Amino acid sequence: MLRQFFRFARSHKVVLVDPTRGLQVKGPSGFIGTTVAVGRQRQLFRRWTTGTDAHPHEALLGVLALLHAASSSEVRHLRVxxxxxxxxxVRLGKRPHPMPLDPASWSVLQRCLAHRENxxxxxxxxxVTKITKSGRAAASTAYISHILDPCGVPPRTLRCTRLADLVNTLDPKLVAAAFGMDPEATMIYLADRIDPGRLPDA
Incomplete structure (x- = not known):
């Protein structure tokens, strides 16, 4: 807005020099992505753990992203x-330590393994997809990117939701160490405000 004003003023010879020329606007450094509301997270969790509509691949990717901040690539390359x-x-991607699974996640994984066995x-x-079952390659990136289409939430959004929650609840450095991430990568998830629900009652 300021640049537009000074461009107008200079073109009409109100000012001789545009003071905004050469200035660079620095974008926000914090996380500005989309996250999933808690109520919606509960709906998705029930869909993937107790529901019967979700495909085993959808349930696995959804639960691992929602609860364990797994990326699409980590789930895509997960081997038996x-x-x-x-x-x-389970060992996910470049994480330094095996990740313990809660009973719900383990149950979803077993359902996916049963589907693979069939x-x-x-x-x-x-x-394993119809295309990859005769070979040894991982499922395609395109296949993984569309697994969660039925629920309408991309895997990246689920992962970001979990990372934002962990970083703002725990020490960002501990989160980075646990997930094999660069410490600076977790800092962008730090919120610049406190959720009123986290504040103690007055």
């Missing part, structure tokens, strides 16, 4: 040998 049934942990495939990945 990344699972530890004894300790109920395909009679030697593909080592957990998510």
């Amino acid at each position: 040998d990344d699972l530890d049934p004894v300790n109920r942990t 395909q009679r495939t030697d593909n080592p990945h957990v998510i």
Whole structure:
């Protein structure tokens, strides 16, 4: 707005020099993405854990993104040998430690493995499609990006929702260490305001 005013003023010879020329506007440094409201998170959680409408692939990607901030790439490349049934942990992407799964997440994973078993495939990945069941490649990026279309929430939005919650509840450095992220990458999720629901009653 200020630039527009001074351009107008200079063109009409009200001022001789445009003081805004050469200035660069720095964009917001904090997180400005979309997150999912708590009520909607509960609806999605029920859809994927107790509902019967969701495909096993949708439920797995949804739950891992919503509860464990898993990226589409981490779920896409998840292999059967990344699972530890004894300790109920999984290795995701470049995370430094195996990630323990809660009972709901483990149950969703078992449903996805049962679906994989029915395909009679030697593909080592957990998510196997009709195209990849005869080979050993991971599911395509396009397939993974559309898995959550039925629920209308992209995987990235779910992941960002979880990261924003963790970073604002815990120490960002601890979150970065646990997820194998650069510490600066988690800092953008720090909110510049406090959710009134987190404040103690007066």
